[in-house]
Amino acid sequence: MRRALRVLALAAVAFAAPLAGAQGAAAFRDASARTQQVAEAYFSAYVARDWDRLAPLLHERGGFRDPTAALVFGGVGREGKAATLRFFREAYAVLTHMAFHRTRAFFAGEVAVFEGTLDWTVLLGDGREAVTERMPFVTVLRLEDGLVVEHRDYADYHAYLAAARRPAGKGG
Numbered sequence: 001m002r003r004a005l006r007v008l009a010l011a012a013v014a015f016a017a018p019l020a021g022a023q024g025a026a027a028f029r030d031a032s033a034r035t036q037q038v039a040e041a042y043f044s045a046y047v048a049r050d051w052d053r054l055a056p057l058l059h060e061r062g063g064f065r066d067p068t069a070a071l072v073f074g075g076v077g078r079e080g081k082a083a084t085l086r087f088f089r090e091a092y093a094v095l096t097h098m099a100f101h102r103t104r105a106f107f108a109g110e111v112a113v114f115e116g117t118l119d120w121t122v123l124l125g126d127g128r129e130a131v132t133e134r135m136p137f138v139t140v141l142r143l144e145d146g147l148v149v150e151h152r153d154y155a156d157y158h159a160y161l162a163a164a165r166r167p168a169g170k171g172g
Contacts, residue, residue, distance in 0.1 A: 031110055032107045032108055034143075035143050038143060039143070041057055042057040046088075047098055047100045048098075051089050055081075057148055058084060061079075061081070061144075062147065062149050063151065064077050064087065064088070067152070068153070068154050068155050072161065096123060098118065098119070100118055101119070102115070110144065111141070111142050113138065114139045114141075117133075117134040118134075118137040119135075135160060137153070137154070139152070
């Protein structure tokens with residue numbers, strides 16, 4: 001009797017595993033598609049610096065961090081929707097241009113990854129502009145409840161530092 005129950009239990013597991021896998025794959029595909037829709041709209045608004053368009057896509061607990069900017073700009077990041085939007089509006093006000101050149105992007109469950117290069121121009125405090133071209137750039141977004149709850153940027157700031165050191169009149 002015990003042997004028969006074990007065989008029956010193993011058979012149930014063997015038949016259920018592909019079904020669970022199929023259901024898991026469908027859930028993953030659905031979540032990835034929803035993530036792509038929100039993340040594409042959010043990232044587009046971010047690069048355009050359109051904070052009014054970005055705001056409804058940011059979770060109330062949403063936040064931003066750029067760990068690679070710490071030695072260049074100090075602590076770069078905020079937690080909470082209001083603080084993050086205020087940071088974007090204030091810190092990015094010195095940007096006169098921002099364009100992203102996508103190498104690839106993928107959307108896996110509730111995570112979106114954008115990889116490429118960034119062209120951006122920032123007004124420096126001395127009246128000069130730092131024109132940075134083709135800076136390696138990665139953005140990782142994590143969604144929760146269909147909204148961006150975590151935004152991480154990773155950039156190679158060597159090109160920006162070189163642009164910021166150029167004398168006036170020696171543009172990008």
